[in-house]
Each structure stands twice: as C-alpha cells, then as structure tokens.
Amino acid sequence: MQSRQSLELRQHQQLALTPQLQQSLRFLQLSTQELELEVAQALNDNPLLEREEEYDTEAGAEVANDAQAMDERWTMLGSANRAGNNNADEETERPETALTETLQEHLQEQLRLTRAQPRDCALVSLLIDELDENGYLLTSLDEILAFLPAELDVGLDELQAALRLLQSFDPPGVAARSLSECLALQLDHLPVNASFPAQVLALARKIAADHLPLLATGNLNRLRDALACEHDTLLSAHALLLQLEPKPAKEWATSTAAYITPDVLVRKIRGRWIVSVNPAVMPRVRINRVYEGLLGEAPAAPAMQAQLQQAHGLIKSVNQRFVTIVRVMQAIVDRQMDFFEQGHSGLRPLQLRDLAQELDLHESTISRATKQKYVQTPWGVLELKRFFSSALQTDDGQSTTPSAVQMLIHKLIEGESGKKPLSDSKLAALLAEQGVVIARRTVAKYREAAGIEPAIVRKARAALEAHQG
Structure with missing residues (x-):
C-alpha cells in the first residue's frame, strides 16, 4: 500500500485565553487583601504606575494654609494664657500612653516581690515563659526537666516547688495544667464564709476534680446521683463553678480581632436597594502622566512600551473586577429582596447557575466573584457566598x-x-x-x-x- 501526502483545510472554534483575560480572571478571584498586595507589587515593578493622590494640589495647599493659620492662632492663644497665668504648665505635649502589660511581665513583677532564692526564681521564670496565651502550662514538668542541662542538677521536686509558687500568683488559676486543675486553684483562693460555705466549696472541688465531663452534659440529675448530694447544694456548687474563669490570662490576651472590610455596600436609595463599591478597598492607581506623555511623543524602547501596556492592563483588570462584583451583587439583591427588608428569615434559595443565566456569565465567574468577597448590609457584613443555598x-x-x-x-x-x-x-x-x-x-x-x-x-x-x- 502506498502512502500519499495531502493538504487539507479545516475550520474549528477554540477559546483562547489572552494574557489580559487571564489577569482579569485572576484578579476577580483574589480577596481584597490579596488584590492590594498584587497592586503594591505592580507599583514596585512598573515605574509607569503610581498611586493617585487623595487630594489635588490646590486643595492640599488650602488645607496647608488652614493648618498654618490654625497653628498661629493656637500659638497666640498659648502665649496669652502663659502671660496671664505664670503657674500654668508650659508642657504642651501629651504624656505617652502607657504600654499594655503582658502576662509574663505581670508574673515577673510578683516574682520580684517574693523572697525566693535566685535558683528558684530562675526556675519560676522558666515556667512563666512556657505559659500559653490562656495562662496554662501545657508542657509537662518531665519534658521541661529533660531539656534542662544535666550539670544544673535540677530535680523534679525543685520544679514542682517552683510550679506551686507560680500557681500562688495572680491571676488565680495561672500555670494550671488542665481545666480541672485551673478550677481547683481558683477554688483554693476562695475563703470559707457565708457566700462560699464549706460544703459547697468541697462539692465544687469534687466536681472539678472528677466530674467535669458529666457536668458538661447538663444532666444534673445524673450528677446528683453520682455525687450523692442534695439538689440545692449541687445547684450552688454549679453556680460557683460558673463564676470561675476557665482562661485565667483572659485580661492579658494581646490578640486583636480581625475586622472585615466589605468590598461593596448596599443602601436603599429612593425605595430601591442599590449596590456600590466601597471606596476604602478600591485601589487608587494611575499611569504617570509625564512618562506617558514622553512615550507618546518619541519612539520608546520595546521594554518601556511593554510596561505601558502592562500598566493599562492592570488598571483595566482592577476596574473590571469591581464592575463584575457589583453586577453580581446587584443581581443577588434583586433576587433576595426579602432578606434586605426582613432579615435572615427572608433568604430564598439561590444557585450559581441562576445568576449565570441572568447575567450571561459562566458559573465559574460567579463563583470567583463571590468567593472571599463581602458586602455591608443592614443585617451585618456577609460573604457573598452566604446568599447561595439549596432549596x-x-x-x-x-x-x-x-x-x-x-x-x-x-x-x-x-x-x-x-x-x-x-x-x-x-x-x-x-x-x-x-x-x-x-x-x-x-x-x-x-x-x-x-x-x-x-x-x-x-x-x-x-x-x-x-x-x-
């Protein structure tokens, strides 16, 4: 059989993702924080890009003049006050805000007030450094002892004595190795009086030591049978345990809450819910006008032309990202009108394909536009994904x-x-x-x-x- 070579022409359609389209899809999927990092990186890499100033030059000059005039008036007023009152304090600066004391500093200050020997103070300081943010000692004494150099000749009894000294410090319950021990330490700090009868304290200690899992179930009848006590005494012991603090270092916690900045806002304007971009998250970038003018007047190197094209592409992708998010959110608002009027009880079933058909977009585009995007509503800040659910x-x-x-x-x-x-x-x-x-x-x-x-x-x-x- 002889083989023959031939030329044929065939037509077929193929979707090609241009670099600009790929960048737009990637920007759409980014969260607000990720987009800000991407824009910041582009500003460092591309000299043609720059951040827009919030105020123009003329407005800035007016603000500067007003500030200067205000400073002059304050200076004159201060001079007049000092002339009229020789005893006035001439120090115009405000005192610095006191630094927040950490749990370790609070415990070290108490350690310095004790009469412990230097060796014991060193062991207590070692334990203080091992405390977690809640004030618990999660590392066992045996593990701590194993890490200590052998030449120090530290015994387990010495480490236990240092732990007992640390557990006597404020706040009560600090350096506990479990919740049970934490509650027991706090109970030991309570005096026996009319508010805390001995019988109630003893029962609370027994519950903290042996019956916390049963107490967590909420079945007080089973707990009463296990303890063989009176119901009223059990209720008093339970109430006493609820007054204790399971996290002794709560007041010294340094972690801050992470606040979410919404990407879009929903407001009711003239009887209709309207979606708008949150100006606080909109990157304010532009192309340097001087450089752009120079590139337009004379032929430039290919590298500079490529950077100019990249700058235009980035600005276009950023704008397209917010346009798509606003389109999607407005469609959500139109379909979830009862939610914005009534609250969470007014949510209706909504799926990605419903909006995809309405907006003539692919479901993956809707998914990118709603993932890690947040909206400010009358009922709080919600992720756009929250508006989608099965029926x-x-x-x-x-x-x-x-x-x-x-x-x-x-x-x-x-x-x-x-x-x-x-x-x-x-x-x-x-x-x-x-x-x-x-x-x-x-x-x-x-x-x-x-x-x-x-x-x-x-x-x-x-x-x-x-x-x-």
Missing part, C-alpha cells in the same frame, strides 16, 4: 432555605418553657406543622449550626437561673 421544599409547594429554617427553630426555642424545653423530635413536629418537613437529625444539625444548645442543657441552665433568682 428545601415545603408542603405547599414553596421553597425555603436552611438559614430560614434556623430562624424558625430559633423562634420556636425562644417561646419554649424552661422547665420543659423542646426536644429535636418536638421541633421537627412543630416545623412539619408549618410545612417544613425535615428529619430529627437535620433539625439537630441546623440547631447546632445556629449555636443553640441541646434541650437537656437548656433545661439545666433554666433550673440554675431559677435557683439563682
């Missing part, structure tokens, strides 16, 4: 969302009796009466997601509150 069918043919079911469960529990709280089975029956038919295990899952305790714990808590009242 739960009701008896009347309507559909609801898991968030709406959680709100129904919350309302039912708010109206329950403390002596006879609603079990998950009873909640499932009450929801079925309202047309939402779900299994008991599903009710338990939604209840836990809403942060609601089981019925037995709610019953124990209500009994304790009634006893305290």
